[in-house]
Amino acid sequence: MPRHELVTIDHHILESQKLHPEATGEFTNLLYDIALAAKIVAREVNRAGLVEILGLTGEENVQGEEVRKLDVYANETLIRMNEFTGRVCVMASEEDPDIIPAHPDGKYVLIFDPLDGSSNIDYNVSIGTIFAIFRRKTTGDSCSVEDCLQPGRALAAAGYVVYGSSTMMVYSTGHGVYGFTLDPSVGEFLLSHPNIRSPQPKYYSVNHAYVRRWSRGVQEYVKWLQGEGDDAPELSERYIGSMVADFHRNLLAGGVFIYPSDAKRPQGKLRLLYEAAPLGFLAEQAGGYVSTGRENVLEVQPTSLHHRVPVFVGDRRLVEKAEEFIQRYDVEGGT
Numbered sequence: 001m002p003r004h005e006l007v008t009i010d011h012h013i014l015e016s017q018k019l020h021p022e023a024t025g026e027f028t029n030l031l032y033d034i035a036l037a038a039k040i041v042a043r044e045v046n047r048a049g050l051v052e053i054l055g056l057t058g059e060e061n062v063q064g065e066e067v068r069k070l071d072v073y074a075n076e077t078l079i080r081m082n083e084f085t086g087r088v089c090v091m092a093s094e095e096d097p098d099i100i101p102a103h104p105d106g107k108y109v110l111i112f113d114p115l116d117g118s119s120n121i122d123y124n125v126s127i128g129t130i131f132a133i134f135r136r137k138t139t140g141d142s143c144s145v146e147d148c149l150q151p152g153r154a155l156a157a158a159g160y161v162v163y164g165s166s167t168m169m170v171y172s173t174g175h176g177v178y179g180f181t182l183d184p185s186v187g188e189f190l191l192s193h194p195n196i197r198s199p200q201p202k203y204y205s206v207n208h209a210y211v212r213r214w215s216r217g218v219q220e221y222v223k224w225l226q227g228e229g230d231d232a233p234e235l236s237e238r239y240i241g242s243m244v245a246d247f248h249r250n251l252l253a254g255g256v257f258i259y260p261s262d263a264k265r266p267q268g269k270l271r272l273l274y275e276a277a278p279l280g281f282l283a284e285q286a287g288g289y290v291s292t293g294r295e296n297v298l299e300v301q302p303t304s305l306h307h308r309v310p311v312f313v314g315d316r317r318l319v320e321k322a323e324e325f326i327q328r329y330d331v332e333g334g335t
C-alpha cells in the first residue's frame with residue numbers, strides 16, 4: 001500500500017498562509033475557529049438521536065420556517081466561537097434577522113447557514129454548515145450591514161462542513177478546493193481530497209415536485225438534462241434536499257444542482273449570502289460555474305441580508321445551457 005503524508009487541517013491552513021508573507025495569522029486562526037466549531041456541531045449531530053435535541057423548538061425563523069433544536073445549537077456554537085476572538089467584526093446568520101456584532105477591531109466578516117438541510121435533521125439524512133468570509137469594508141468604530149452585503153466575487157474564503165456518513169470540511173481561499181475528513185478517534189480533520197476538480201458530469205439534482213410551477217425555459221432545460229435533444233448529456237438524477245449534501249456529491253462526482261425560481265417563489269428559495277455565493281465560489285474553484293439562469297451569481301450585489309436568488313450550480317457546460325434555455329424561452333422579469 002502506498003504511504004501518504006498525514007496532513008491535518010490546521011497544518012494545511014498554516015502551510016497555505018506561507019503563500020502570503022504579509023499575512024498576520026488572523027485569517028488562519030479564523031479558519032481554525034470554524035473547524036473547531038464544526039467539530040462541536042458534528043459531535044452533537046452524531047448523537048442527536050440519543051439526546052433530547054431532535055425536533056422543533058416551536059418557533060419560526062426570519063424566513064418563516066420552523067426552527068429545529070439543532071439549528072439553534074449550531075447557530076449558537078458558531079456565534080460563541082467567533083464573537084470575542086477579535087478576528088471577526090460582524091456576523092450574519094441565516095437564522096437571525098439582523099447582523100450580529102462581534103469585535104470592533106475584527107478585520108473579517110463571517111456569514112453562515114448554521115445548519116443546511118433542516119428538514120432532514122430528524123431522519124438521519126446528511127446535513128451541513130455553510131460559511132463565507134469577507135474582509136471588512138467600513139472603517140468606523142463598528143461594522144455595519146454594509147460589510148455583509150458584498151458580492152461573492154469579493155469572498156476571501158468559503159466552505160462547508162457536511163455531516164454525512166463521515167464528517168467532512170471542504171474549503172477554498174481562492175487557490176483550489178481542499179477536503180478534509182474528520183477522524184473521530186483523534187478528533188482531527190485530515191486531508192482526504194486535495195485540489196478537488198469536478199469530473200465529467202454524472203448527476204443532475206432538482207426537486208421535480210415543482211415541475212408545474214417552473215417557467216417554460218426551466219421545464220425545457222430539465223427535459224434536456226433528462227436526455228432530450230441531440231446535444232443532451234447522459235445523466236442520472238439524485239436529490240437529497242440538503243443543498244450542501246447535494247452540492248458535495250456533485251462536486252466530487254460531477255453534475256449540476258438547480259433550485260430555480262417558480263410561480264410560488266419568484267425569487268427562488270436559496271439565499272445568496274448563506275448558500276448560493278459560498279457554494280458557487282467553491283464550484284468555480286473546482287472548474288465549474290454558478291448562475292441565476294441570467295447572470296453569474298458571484299457578480300450579484302446583495303441588497304439585503306436574506307436576499308434570495310435562483311441557483312444553477314456545478315458543471316460549466318450544464319449551467320451555461322440553463323442560461324441558454326432561459327434566454328430563449330423566458331421573458332426577462334418573468335419566471
Ligand code: AHG
Binds near residue numbers: 113
Ligand atoms: P435550510 O435547511 O438551511 O433552510 O435550507 C434548505 C434548502 C436547501 O438545503 C435545500 O436544497 C432546499 O432547501 C430544499 O428545498 P425543497 O424541500 O423545496 O426541495
Ligand code: MN
Binds near residue numbers: 243275
Ligand atoms: Mn440552507
Ligand code: MN
Binds near residue numbers: 094113114115117118
Ligand atoms: Mn439553515
